[in-house]
Amino acid sequence: AEASPNHDEL
Amino acid sequence: NLFRIAGDISHLVSILILLQTIEKGKTTSGISLKTQILYVVVFVTRYLDLLTTYVSLYNSLMKIFFIASSVYVVWLMTSKYNKKFKEDQDVFPVKYLVGGSFVMSLLFHYKFTFSEILWSFSLWLEAVCILPQLFLLQKTGEAKAITTHYIFALGLYRALYIPNWFYRYYSENRLDLLSVSAGLLQTTIYSDFFYVYYQKVLKNWGFNLP
Numbered sequence A: 001a002e003a004s005p006n007h008d009e010l
Numbered sequence B: 001n002l003f004r005i006a007g008d009i010s011h012l013v014s015i016l017i018l019l020q021t022i023e024k025g026k027t028t029s030g031i032s033l034k035t036q037i038l039y040v041v042v043f044v045t046r047y048l049d050l051l052t053t054y055v056s057l058y059n060s061l062m063k064i065f066f067i068a069s070s071v072y073v074v075w076l077m078t079s080k081y082n083k084k085f086k087e088d089q090d091v092f093p094v095k096y097l098v099g100g101s102f103v104m105s106l107l108f109h110y111k112f113t114f115s116e117i118l119w120s121f122s123l124w125l126e127a128v129c130i131l132p133q134l135f136l137l138q139k140t141g142e143a144k145a146i147t148t149h150y151i152f153a154l155g156l157y158r159a160l161y162i163p164n165w166f167y168r169y170y171s172e173n174r175l176d177l178l179s180v181s182a183g184l185l186q187t188t189i190y191s192d193f194f195y196v197y198y199q200k201v202l203k204n205w206g207f208n209l210p
Helices: B002-025 B033-051 B057-080 B094-107 B114-128 B131-140 B145-171 B177-207
Strands: none
Touching: B002 B057, B002 B145, B033 B057, B033 B094, B033 B114, B033 B131, B094 B114, B094 B131, B114 B177, B131 B145, B131 B177, B145 B177
16 A cells, blocks of 8 residues: 555545 | 544534533633643644645635634633633643654654654644543543533544545555554543443433433
8 A cells, every 4th residue: 555644634 | 435524524513512612601611721722733733734735625624624713712711711711720741742742753754844744743742632631521520511522522533534544545545554543542542531421421311211
């Protein structure tokens, strides 16, 4: 899986 | 996805409960000012990207709402209802929470940039910033039912994000280990409270039927 921040979350 | 929406709604509801509690009772007693100030810090440090990246209208509106409402609550507590505010029991040592979160953000982040460090900091701080409120609850011994509903809704929000992260891992092949770790920590901190809340709700509304 791509390890990245979910910046679209709150 | 459903978990994400449910989580956001429960977050929204928690703040509406809090605002309604304060406005109706015209008092902020039993609510930890420290926790509320920490929430301002959490939202401001996490939603800095409001100025740089656009995700969706929903996303921006929610971010603005969370920043604005947290500032408003602090204003209510320090200015409007200041007279009735007792701070002598709200004495949790907050510096450890802020310091610990800062260290965690330096250790764990996706990029060593100002905004990414702050973003990570906000995740860790959010995970622990309910502690002064739980501490106050324990110290005063009793709480208005409404305050416990507020904490419950607030805890539920991050707990619901956990299945959301599972869902995203399988459907989008995305994994945000930082959010998951901080979210698990946050839910753990709430778990004891959840248990007590569950017991009380069962006692009051479930089994004590006349």
